[in-house]
Structure formats: structure tokens, C-alpha cells
Amino acid sequence: MRFSTIAAAAAVASIAEAQRPANTSVCDYYTTALLKNNTAANQYTVLTLLVNTVVIGNYTKPNIPGITFPDVAVPGILAPGTVNGTKVNLLSFFDGSLASSNRGGSSGVAVNFLDDGGAAPLMKNLPSNGQTSNQYKLLTHLYQFFGTALGCSQQGMTAFPAYQGVASQYQVHKFMALNYAEVSYFIQNVGLAAASFGVAMPDIQAVATTLTNVFDKRCGPPTAVIPSAGPVLQSICITEDCPEAANSTCSSYAAVVQPSAANGTMSSNGTSSGNGSTSGGGSGTSGGSSPTPTSSGSSGSSSSTTGAAPRNAAAGVTVAALAVAAFFL
Structure with missing residues (x-):
């Protein structure tokens, strides 16, 4: 991905005056820089601020004496964007417009992951209004996943x-059929969100490079992102335009199936709603929930595509309005 925009933003200011020590994780270092005490609660707060900004764009700027945060525009992944001239709109993966969530079958099902307040609770530094919704599970899993990826030493506490x-x-996202621009847009928003909170450019680039190499290349070999789980397939970018990973294992990935538009079909573990989305609890780290994890996907080539559906399926007006409002607050 291109770092020029993020680099320009990060160059404005950084909350850290010195370079992060090699033996201190990104999470630990910036939790201390932002909130002084490197506790589990403070780490969770930092990850909440980061992830919520990635999802809905700029909505808050911490008021910490002695720290001036840079003005970095973060659109958020719910807002449409452009990557290298390619238009991107990820909202339909989150609002139940597409049957793209993996519930363990041979094709995706529609799940509304914005079913518990949409952007409104995120603006209050919360994942959702309640604790039993698809939205709650999605956002809290994102906090937890990035906490592990960024090395939060206090994670695992209450x-x-x-x-x-x-x-x-890969299992979480396999029925989303994400292309290079779509995954790159997500990673770009992670970098911009980090820059908006004063994270130094070398740290942003290191994280973005890791995300790109592990998730934004097709046919990636099994990789241990969650240490306790061991090496498993991680490629999220799986279409033909995705760069092929080093040491690729394309035979481990199933053929690409484009998600279809939601049609009101009931999923196996949720009740159908009017727009075809299910109300059953979701899991995973993005706009798709997941089956029982496996160490590899079904065998087959990742080059073919079937069942294509338009990416710009109708989006919920209320959710879209909240996302746009969050961007301009």
C-alpha cells in the first residue's frame, strides 16, 4: 500500500519524543505515552479509541495536558473511498446487504453487524448499546484481535x-471475496487512525507492512497471528488482483465465491430480518462471522469466481448517515 498520505500526517506530530525501544510493544509504549499507566483497562481504552476510529472515522481527540494531537482526516471503513483509482465501499459487508458471512456452510449468509446502535455508541467509546448483538461481538473481537497483534502485555486480564x-x-472472510483495493483501504484506515493519535511513522509503517504481508496477499502460508492457535491460513485478499504471497500455498484455499445480494433466507443460527440479515450472534474480526476454526481451507484454486453480486448493494440509510456524520464531527 502507499504510505505517502499517512507519512505526511504522521510527520506533523508524534506523542512520543523518543524512538520506541525494540523490547517494548507498540501497545505498551503508546498506552504509557497516552494514559501514563500501562494497565489492562488503559490498553483496552487505547484499542477502543483506535478501532472505533478505524470503523467510523474521526470522532474524538483525547484531551491530555502537554500533548498536541495532529489533525489527520480518517474517513473510516464504513465510508466509501478510493485506492489507486479503484472505488471502495465496504459498508455492504457490515449492514447485511451481502450474504458474505461465514457460518460454516458452503456459501455466505447475510448478517447485520450494525444492529446495536451503529456509529452512535462508538462515538461514546463503546462497541455497541448492549452486549448480545452482532455489533458487540464484532467490535470487541476487533479490540481483542488488534490487542494481540500489537502486543498488549496486559491482555488476558478481566x-x-x-x-x-x-x-x-481466511476462514472469517472467505465468503467476502475481498480484492486488493478493499483490504488495502482497511489497512490504510488503520494507519491513518494511528497517525491521528500521534503514533510515530516508523511504528505505523511496521504495523501496516505486517498487515499487508499477512492479510493483503493471496495464498499466504499458515501464519500464527494468535500465538495460542498456532499457524493457520490468514489471507483476506483472495481475488486474482491480490499479489501472491511468498511461499504461497494456493492449493490450501478454496475457489473464490463472490457474495450474493441478501435475499431474506434464514441462516442456521439466526432469525431472518426484513433485509435478509440475521440476528444471531456473530464472531470474527470483520464483516463476517466464523465457523469452527481449521488450520487450512478447502483444497482448490483461488483463481475462479462464481455467483458474482454487485459490491454496492443497497446500504442502510441511517447507518450510512451516521458514518458520514462521524467523519465530519
Whole structure:
């Protein structure tokens, strides 16, 4: 991905005056820089701020004496964007417009992951209004996943639980058929969100490079992102335009199936809603929930595509309005 925009933003200011020590994780270092005490609760707060900003864009700027945060525009992944001239709109993966969530079958099902307040609770530094919704599970799993990826040393405590989702991000996202621009847009928003909170450019680039190499290349070999789970398939970018990973194992990935538009079909573990989305609890780290984890996908080539559906399926007006409002607050 291109780092020029993020680099320009990060160059404005950084909350850290010195370079992060090699033996201190990104999570530990910036939790201390932002909130002084490197506790599980503070780490969870930092991850909440980061992830919520990635999802809905700029909505808050911490008021910490002695720290001036840079003005970095973060659109958020719910807002449409463009990557290298390619238009991206990820909202339909989250609002139940597409049958793209993996519930263990041979094709995706529609799940509304914005079913518990949409952007409104995120603006209050919360994952959702309640604790039983698809939205709650999605956002809390994102906090937990990035906490592990960024090396939060206090994670696993009551205040910041260990990751409770599926370790294989390929399994989570396999029915989304994400392309290079779509995954790159997500990673770009992670970098911009980090820059908006004063994270130094070398740290942003290191994290973005890891995310790109592990998730934004097709046919990636099994990789241990969640240490306790061991090496599992992680490629999220699986279409032909995705760069092929080093040491690729394309035979471990199933043929790409484009998600279809939601049609009101009931899933096996949720009740159908009017727009075809299910109300059963979701899991995973993105707009798709997951089956029982496996160490590899079904064998087959990743080059073919079937069942294509338009990416710009109708989106919920209320959710879209909240996302746009969050961007301009």
C-alpha cells in the first residue's frame, strides 16, 4: 500500500519524543505515552479509541495536558473511498446487504453487524448499546484481535480479555471475496487512525507492512497471528488482483465465491430480518462471522469466481448517515 498520505500526517506530530525501544510493544509504549499507566483497562481504552476510529472515522481527540494531537482526516471503513483509482465501499459487508458471512456452510449468509446502535455508541467509546448483538461481538473481537497483534502485555486480564474469535482470518472472510483495493483501504484506515493519535511513522509503517504481508496477499502460508492457535491460513485478499504471497500455498484455499445480494433466507443460527440479515450472534474480526476454526481451507484454486453480486448493494440509510456524520464531527 502507499504510505505517502499517512507519512505526511504522521510527520506533523508524534506523542512520543523518543524512538520506541525494540523490547517494548507498540501497545505498551503508546498506552504509557497516552494514559501514563500501562494497565489492562488503559490498553483496552487505547484499542477502543483506535478501532472505533478505524470503523467510523474521526470522532474524538483525547484531551491530555502537554500533548498536541495532529489533525489527520480518517474517513473510516464504513465510508466509501478510493485506492489507486479503484472505488471502495465496504459498508455492504457490515449492514447485511451481502450474504458474505461465514457460518460454516458452503456459501455466505447475510448478517447485520450494525444492529446495536451503529456509529452512535462508538462515538461514546463503546462497541455497541448492549452486549448480545452482532455489533458487540464484532467490535470487541476487533479490540481483542488488534490487542494481540500489537502486543498488549496486559491482555488476558478481566479488563481486557484475550482474543475470543476465530484465529484464521481466511476462514472469517472467505465468503467476502475481498480484492486488493478493499483490504488495502482497511489497512490504510488503520494507519491513518494511528497517525491521528500521534503514533510515530516508523511504528505505523511496521504495523501496516505486517498487515499487508499477512492479510493483503493471496495464498499466504499458515501464519500464527494468535500465538495460542498456532499457524493457520490468514489471507483476506483472495481475488486474482491480490499479489501472491511468498511461499504461497494456493492449493490450501478454496475457489473464490463472490457474495450474493441478501435475499431474506434464514441462516442456521439466526432469525431472518426484513433485509435478509440475521440476528444471531456473530464472531470474527470483520464483516463476517466464523465457523469452527481449521488450520487450512478447502483444497482448490483461488483463481475462479462464481455467483458474482454487485459490491454496492443497497446500504442502510441511517447507518450510512451516521458514518458520514462521524467523519465530519
